Amino acid sequence: MRGVETRIQEIRHKIFTEVARMAYHTEWPVKDRMEALPYKIIPGEKGNFRNDVFLERAIVGERLRLAMGLPYRSAAEHSPISDGIEAADKDETYYTPPLINVIKFACNACPEKRVHVTDGCQGCLAHPCMEVCPKDAVSLDRTTGKSVIDQEKCIKCGRCASVCSYNAIIVQERPCAKACGMDAISSDENGKANIDYDKCVSCGQCLVNCPFGAIADKSQIFQTIRAIQSGEKVYAAVAPAFVGQFGPKVTPGKLRAAMKALGFADVFEVAIGADLCAKQEAEDFLKEVPDELPFMATSCCPAWSVMAKKLFPEHAKCISMALTPMTLTARLIKQHNPDARVVFIGPCAAKKL
Known part of the structure; x- marks a missing residue:
């Protein structure tokens, strides 16, 4: 949505x-x-x-x-x-x-994944849904001439839905x-x-x-x-995604002015951290691949990194150890303002961890 x-x-x-x-x-x-x-x-x-x-x-x-x-x-x-x-x-x-x-x-x-025939079924002569089912779960109701699915046999592959000319078979999944x-x-x-x-x-x-x-x-x-209200200098590190959040009339300058009006000491774009990250990863790649690592997987997304380590633990060592743009931006802010409190603002839930 x-x-x-x-x-x-x-x-x-x-x-x-x-x-x-x-x-x-x-x-x-x-x-x-x-x-x-x-x-x-x-x-x-x-x-x-x-x-x-x-x-x-x-x-x-x-x-x-x-x-x-x-x-x-x-x-x-x-x-x-x-x-x-x-x-x-x-x-x-x-x-x-x-x-x-x-x-x-x-x-x-909500019900878990299931495939069922709707009222849109026309009881056609071809019945391709029956032909493609690998488990013979689709049969013909002799009374109505329409298809029915045996939920005990159905493996939820969705083949029947894909061949129905009337889109009368739907695959329902918990969103x-x-x-x-x-x-x-x-x-x-x-x-x-x-x-x-x-x-x-x-x-x-x-x-x-x-x-x-x-x-x-x-x-x-x-x-x-509360940190802003305490009087400390709080800096906002804003993800580049902000450009698609407020529409074309909200320029980076307007956003910066609005953030400062809310009490932030200043606003920095995390895009600068992305440049530093790309430089560091390029240097690491040239140094380690292929002599030390067969390949290098990179992503600034913590959810992706955790996913890769969970699903492919044997390749965990190949995931780039470069700091993320968010972290690099925060460090850059603190280099110039050692007492700064840095707040990341972006669309990613996983970056809160």
Whole structure:
């Protein structure tokens, strides 16, 4: 759902707006404010997105906690939304794993992968779906003349769907599981999405693709603003992806001015770190390949690096040891400003780790 403004983005924007506002107003009692925010974000007697306004507020409450960096609470836990806020109300890094969290009571318990015939089936004479099935799972309903699939035999290969002239056979997959390249998402005993953190690389694809907004990551926006409010010099290291975030009218100069208005001492583009990274990797490549290493794998993405080490441990030594553009930019800032606090701002969830 990238590039589409949905109700999930609307709620997310409201939550981060309120968290930021709360962080800037140091005179506000954080505990009381957190308890009241679900009622401000979801006002009235009726739910806006679901049938139950109380469920909506409970979900907003958990998303608020995660936006503050606090741990997710299950529906079985009885505690205030602000529980544990004393640990998070600080002007420095605050993080407790995991980064990516499934809000179980927001999860729709979507069915796992299955192939089924819709009403669009015309009961054609050819029935290519029957011919291509390697397990004889597709048969003809003699009453209707339409195809039916034996789910016990079906191996979910999707061949029948690919040959149907009417697109009447569909392959349904749980969106979060389909988006996960590590096969880290399964179902718990209640059919809710469950993340295997031994496999998860914190790429955030499940978060982006969940249509119910049941998956969220933790943020440090509150702690960042507290650091700005403390009077320390906080510098923003902004990923090059910002150019596609606000539209063509927002120039780098306008973004820099806006960031400084928010309280940042200055703004640096991480693209400069990318140049330094490319130089270092080129030098390492010429030095090590092929004399010491058969090849060199490079990526600035921590999720990719973790994935490569998990799936191809025998090639872990071939992954470039060069520092990432984010780290190199931070070091460059600190060379000129030793007391600087550096905050990375970008679209990548895994870089928070």
